[in-house]
Amino acid sequence: MYEFLHMGGYGGYIWSAYGITAIVLTLSIVLPIIQSRKNHKRIEHMLEQEQD
Amino acid sequence: MNIFITILKRDLLLAIRHRAELLNPMLFFVLVIVLFQLGMRAKPAVLVTLAPAIVWIAALLSALLSLDHMFRSDMEDGALEQMIISTQPTSLLVLAKILAHWIITGLPVTLIAPILGLMLGLTGDASLILFFTLLIGTPILSAIGSIGVALTVGLRRGSVLLSILVLPLYVPVLIFASQTVNTFMAGYPIFASLSVLMAMLVLSLSLSPWASSAALRMSVS
Amino acid sequence: MYRWFHQLGSPPTFYKWSGQWLPWLTFVCITLFVVGLYGGLVYAPADYLQKDSFRIIYVHVPAAWMSMFVYVVMAFSGAIALIWHIKLSEIMMLSSASIGASFTFIALITGSIWGKPTWGTWWEWGDARLLSELLLLFLYIGIIGLYSAIEDKRKAAEAVSILALVGIVNIPIIHYSVIFLNTLHQGPTVSKFDSPSIETSMLIPLLIMALAFKLFYIIVLLMRSRNELLWRERRSQWVRNIIKGTGNV
Numbered sequence: 001m002y003e004f005l006h007m008g009g010y011g012g013y014i015w016s017a018y019g020i021t022a023i024v025l026t027l028s029i030v031l032p033i034i035q036s037r038k039n040h041k042r043i044e045h046m047l048e049q050e051q052d
Numbered sequence: 053m054n055i056f057i058t059i060l061k062r063d064l065l066l067a068i069r070h071r072a073e074l075l076n077p078m079l080f081f082v083l084v085i086v087l088f089q090l091g092m093r094a095k096p097a098v099l100v101t102l103a104p105a106i107v108w109i110a111a112l113l114s115a116l117l118s119l120d121h122m123f124r125s126d127m128e129d130g131a132l133e134q135m136i137i138s139t140q141p142t143s144l145l146v147l148a149k150i151l152a153h154w155i156i157t158g159l160p161v162t163l164i165a166p167i168l169g170l171m172l173g174l175t176g177d178a179s180l181i182l183f184f185t186l187l188i189g190t191p192i193l194s195a196i197g198s199i200g201v202a203l204t205v206g207l208r209r210g211s212v213l214l215s216i217l218v219l220p221l222y223v224p225v226l227i228f229a230s231q232t233v234n235t236f237m238a239g240y241p242i243f244a245s246l247s248v249l250m251a252m253l254v255l256s257l258s259l260s261p262w263a264s265s266a267a268l269r270m271s272v273s
Numbered sequence: 274m275y276r277w278f279h280q281l282g283s284p285p286t287f288y289k290w291s292g293q294w295l296p297w298l299t300f301v302c303i304t305l306f307v308v309g310l311y312g313g314l315v316y317a318p319a320d321y322l323q324k325d326s327f328r329i330i331y332v333h334v335p336a337a338w339m340s341m342f343v344y345v346v347m348a349f350s351g352a353i354a355l356i357w358h359i360k361l362s363e364i365m366m367l368s369s370a371s372i373g374a375s376f377t378f379i380a381l382i383t384g385s386i387w388g389k390p391t392w393g394t395w396w397e398w399g400d401a402r403l404l405s406e407l408l409l410l411f412l413y414i415g416i417i418g419l420y421s422a423i424e425d426k427r428k429a430a431e432a433v434s435i436l437a438l439v440g441i442v443n444i445p446i447i448h449y450s451v452i453f454l455n456t457l458h459q460g461p462t463v464s465k466f467d468s469p470s471i472e473t474s475m476l477i478p479l480l481i482m483a484l485a486f487k488l489f490y491i492i493v494l495l496m497r498s499r500n501e502l503l504w505r506e507r508r509s510q511w512v513r514n515i516i517k518g519t520g521n522v
Contacts, residue, residue, distance in 0.1 A: 004314075004315070007325040007326075007328065008319060008324050008325040009324075009325075010324065010325045010326040010328075010390055013326055013329065013386050013387070013389060013390055014314075014325065014326065014328050014329055016386055017329045017332055017333070017382070017383040017386045017387065018329075018332055020379065020382050020383065020386075021332040021336065021379050021383060024375050024378060024379050025375070025379075025489065027375075028371070028372055028375045028493055029489075029492070029493060029496075032493060032496040032497050032500055033496070035497075035500045036496070036499070036500050036503075039500055039503055039504050040503075040516060042504075042507075043503070043504075043507045043512065043516050044516055046507065047513060047516060047517070199435075199436075199439055203419060203432050203435065203436060204419070204422070206423075207422050207423065209422065210422070213415075213418050213419060213422055216411065216414060216415045216418055217415040217418075217419065217436065219411070220408045220411040220412055220415065220443075220447070221439070221440075221443050221447075223408060223447055223450065223451075224443075224446045224447055224449075224450035227450040227451070227453065227454050228450060228453070231453070231454060245453075248453075252446070259442065260439075263435055263438070263439050266355075266435050267432060267435050270428055270431045270432055270435070271428075271432075273428075
């Protein structure tokens with residue numbers, strides 16, 4: 001396991017590169033999900049107001 | 053062709069009447085170069101290698117500074133709308149605007165650049181080459197710039213955005229122009245890079261009026 | 274074929290169709306990521322010259338490829354939106370901008386991290402690819418900035434389409450001018466891919482990762498497009514049906 005994390009001395013470079021990639025990709029998938037929830041709520045609200 | 057000459061004349065007359073508009077880009081150009089030198093205090097041998105890039109960046113900035121005026125006053129007094137609605141092709145109008153902008157800002161900068169080149173330690177020949185690169189290159193700046201201005205003319209805070217849109221597109225001109233002078237100073241033939249610069253000029257003058265007029269129609273409608 | 278295309282272009286059909294496909298795409302994408310990461314980090318042997326540091330290739334290169342691919346997609350859908358006024362292609366263009374910028378950002382950061390063990394500096398001005406990537410990021414930022422600055426969103430979409438087309442003409446010119454600059458300066462010529470032939474065991478994970486990134490882009494594109502579509506059509510009947518949960522699209 002240590003071998004794997006150490007990566008022949010390049011572990012710091014490799015894991016920071018992969019880590020940043022993971023963060024950016026996660027953000028770009030999470031933001032649309034949040035947006036979708038928000039949109040649904042806003043449209044629901046809009047429809048409720050119409051019915052009143 | 054009529055609209056072309058009419059607009060060109062009108063813009064030039066307006067510029068002569070507001071003398072500041074004519075002088076500002078040139079003064080700005082000289083000031084930037086002076087500031088560069090004061091900030092660096094570089095040794096003459098180093099300065100010579102930097103000179104083409106300094107002059108070109110100053111030219112780039114002064115073109116950028118004056119771009120905002122290209123369509124703004126016409127937009128504000130409604131003249132632009134009239135011109136676009138008229139039966140004349142809008143791209144011709146844009147071409148006249150580009151030429152006027154170049155004569156008001158690019159040409160004066162080009163004309164005084166050799167003197168500044170000498171002040172920065174370039175040889176006479178190198179200054180001449182610098183002059184030629186500016187002569188070919190500054191119209192490209194006006195042409196590409198017109199697209200950026202046309203896209204942002206309706207916006208209140210357009211000028212910061214304008215520089216973000218336009219500066220990356222200026223990169224090839226900057227590279228080829230300043231490298232032409234550097235190549236010349238290193239004693240190599242410059243025909244190739246000068247012809248690339250010429251090709252860019254032809255390409256930008258023939259394509260950017262289309263893009264700009266599409267953008268203007270969007271901005272005005 | 275045309276009819277199929279036309280149907281797909283209609284918002285309710287697109288919404289329904291993409292909703293059905295998203296889980297499958299996500300499943301395949303995650304599988305590809307797992308396989309590709311295993312292949313890249315464990316299975317592939319260390320490089321002869323660069324040792325283990327070359328493993329950054331498996332995120333850097335797919336991101337760099339996608340950053341350019343997304344820009345091309347964006348410019349094409351912008352052109353379609355300008356010429357035929359197809360709403361869906363306009364939405365696809367707008368949804369592409371931010372994910373394209375993300376890919377460019379990843380390519381830049383990982384390239385810079387890779388540069389440290391390879392060239393000894395975090396930023397090497399001599400590398401044409403890195404410089405082009407930086408300028409591409411500026412083009413993306415310009416597009417996002419222009420879209421958010423124009424209040425009338427229909428106008429903004431048109432402006433962004435024009436800008437994307439101008440950009441696509443300029444990208445090759447920018448790229449070759451940067452290459453030209455570097456041939457003159459004879460910077461470090463250690464190129465990442467010019468090694469005569471890349472070992473198959475190193476290449477296969479790279480291709481898998483590239484595919485995973487592409488699927489990831491499609492997933493995000495579909496999600497963003499669905500959001501935009503739902504919001505734009507919020508007053509129409511089909512959106513009402515979806516929100517009320519009757520399910521009849």
